[in-house]
Amino acid sequence: MLHFVRNDGHCEEGRRSNLSFTRSLILLIAEKATDLSVKYDLIVIGSGASGMMSAIISARAGKKVLLLEKLPQIASKLKATGGGRCNLTNTLSNEEFMRQFGRDGRFMQDALGAFDSTALVSFFAQIGVETHAPDGFRIFPTSHSALTIILALENEMNKLNIDLKCAQKVEQILQNNNQITGVKTQTDSFFAPNVIVATGGLGYPTLGAEGDGYTLASELGHKITELHPAMMPLKVKEEWVKNCRADTIAKVELRVDLPKHKKLRALGDLIFTNNGLRGPVILDFAREITPLLEQYGEVPLLLNLTKGMNEEQIAMHIKNEIAKNPHAKIIEHITTLLPHAISHELCLLSNINPHAKNKEIEGANRAKLIQLLAWTPLTVTGHDGFKMAMITRGGIHLKEINPKTMQSKIINGLYFCGEVMNLDGPCGGYNLQWSFSSGALAGMLQK
Numbered sequence: 128m129l130h131f132v133r134n135d136g137h138c139e140e141g142r143r144s145n146l147s148f149t150r151s152l153i154l155l156i157a158e159k160a161t162d163l164s165v166k167y168d169l170i171v172i173g174s175g176a177s178g179m180m181s182a183i184i185s186a187r188a189g190k191k192v193l194l195l196e197k198l199p200q201i202a203s204k205l206k207a208t209g210g211g212r213c214n215l216t217n218t219l220s221n222e223e224f225m226r227q228f229g230r231d232g233r234f235m236q237d238a239l240g241a242f243d244s245t246a247l248v249s250f251f252a253q254i255g256v257e258t259h260a261p262d263g264f265r266i267f268p269t270s271h272s273a274l275t276i277i278l279a280l281e282n283e284m285n286k287l288n289i290d291l292k293c294a295q296k297v298e299q300i301l302q303n304n305n306q307i308t309g310v311k312t313q314t315d316s317f318f319a320p321n322v323i324v325a326t327g328g329l330g331y332p333t334l335g336a337e338g339d340g341y342t343l344a345s346e347l348g349h350k351i352t353e354l355h356p357a358m359m360p361l362k363v364k365e366e367w368v369k370n371c372r373a374d375t376i377a378k379v380e381l382r383v384d385l386p387k388h389k390k391l392r393a394l395g396d397l398i399f400t401n402n403g404l405r406g407p408v409i410l411d412f413a414r415e416i417t418p419l420l421e422q423y424g425e426v427p428l429l430l431n432l433t434k435g436m437n438e439e440q441i442a443m444h445i446k447n448e449i450a451k452n453p454h455a456k457i458i459e460h461i462t463t464l465l466p467h468a469i470s471h472e473l474c475l476l477s478n479i480n481p482h483a484k485n486k487e488i489e490g491a492n493r494a495k496l497i498q499l500l501a502w503t504p505l506t507v508t509g510h511d512g513f514k515m516a517m518i519t520r521g522g523i524h525l526k527e528i529n530p531k532t533m534q535s536k537i538i539n540g541l542y543f544c545g546e547v548m549n550l551d552g553p554c555g556g557y558n559l560q561w562s563f564s565s566g567a568l569a570g571m572l573q574k
């Protein structure tokens with residue numbers, strides 16, 4: 128179907144007379160020629176944290192930048208970060224920060240050297256976003272709204288005359304003799320000697336991450352590692368958890384209850400869901416659980432929900448509570464340790480009527496309750512995969528990217544930044560900082 132340009136500048140589809148067809152075609156070609164005649168130094172694919180930062184840093188250095196986004200609006204994932212509050216970085220030193228990414232963490236050294244958390248905080252202050260660390264560790268905008276971050280970045284991109292085109296899905300990166308020449312979208316081609324791939328991973332595909340960057344990079348000869356969903360809620364077999372939905376417990380200790388994996392432990396805040404568990408400790412621990420799920424089918428866990436108290440301490444605590452209030456029901460004593468719904472469920476699991484008084488409870492059942500309060504068993508059976516994964520584990524092979532520049536070692540003028548590369552960190556502002564740092568370094572371009 129042909130698109131005709133109307134006098135008022137809008138497009139319409141259909142048939143016209145030969146004369147008006149020719150006139151329309153001339154207008155159409157003229158419009159395209161104007162658009163494509165812009166000579167770009169850099170095309171950035173993807174308007175996430177990494178892509179916007181690379182575009183800004185490059186434009187500040189005087190480059191003419193085109194930013195292409197396939198969704199109708201920019202920064203969809205950034206908007207959802209930190210539950211909409213955007214935990215953009217944290218207060219760790221660069222050394223400690225890199226350690227948290229495991230074996231490949233050192234790859235970030237130059238990117239952090241160029242643009243670390245201190246630089247990120249000043250960058251945002253400079254574009255009008257104040258930040259703070261309410262818990263002394265995680266850094267948020269003081270507005271506690273990701274929108275503040277997005278509006279400030281958008282404003283800065285406007286000031287720098289960065290051309291932004293939404294609803295433009297890049298389908299191919301163009302190269303000639305191992306030198307980048309531009310990109311092809313579904314409808315157009317754009318030309319530049321540098322392209323930054325900032326397309327994110329595979330997690331939360333509704334927010335734009337559908338793995339396009341892996342296809343684009345592999346078409347140019349880059350290797351992609353195995354890809355796994357990471358940082359996602361886990362489903363458990365035990366149905367009683369649904370009665371505790373939304374209960375949040377701080378400082379939960381988790382351990383895997385499999386003979387060969389007893390050393391796998393974690394500590395942090397946990398939230399019960401309709402069919403399982405989420406919260407920071409679960410999101411981080413999910414990366415340890417997924418390979419075990421593949422191996423064993425299900426993974427038994429033991430959870431200490433009582434801030435590290437052991438059976439002896441719990442028994443003493445309950446004894447003291449009973450002494451203070453001898454006529455109270457057992458549920459009233461347990462709720463001094465845990466939320467009501469969980470206390471209720473643990474009583475039922477111990478064959479205890481939650482409304483029974485201490486004297487009415489059989490010794491074996493009381494012992495069972497104390498045991499469950501010290502270590503509550505739950506069995507992980509699965510997860511929702513990439514649909515609910517905050518991070519992708521795996522990505523473009525780091526060996527083929529120069530860590531000093533983020534440039535491809537295979538094609539000149541091709542750069543990568545953000546989650547599309549094979550690096551992922553835990554919860555706590557690590558992944559956004561890495562996206563901003565790698566974006567800033569990539570945006571410094573080599574020519």
Ligand SMILES: Cc1cc2nc3c(=O)[nH]c(=O)nc-3n(C[C@H](O)[C@H](O)[C@H](O)COP(=O)(O)OP(=O)(O)OC[C@H]3O[C@@H](n4cnc5c(N)ncnc54)[C@H](O)[C@@H]3O)c2cc1C
Pocket residue numbers: 172173174175176177178195196197198201202203204205207208209210213214215216295296297298325326327328330331334335336337339340516517518544545546547555556557558559560562
């Ligand atoms: C719900 C949620 C909460 C999170 N909270 C936090 C947090 O608080 N702190 C933290 O540090 N990390 C958090 N993360 C992780 C963090 O958001 C990501 O690691 C980070 O946003 C990745 O940025 P990116 O620029 O690499 O990719 P993305 O933000 O995914 O951006 C990639 C962009 O590229 C576009 N795109 C993809 N393919 C194409 C194509 N072919 N053509 C054009 N455009 C394309 C996409 O539409 C998208 O807009 C969270 C993740 C999720 C899902």
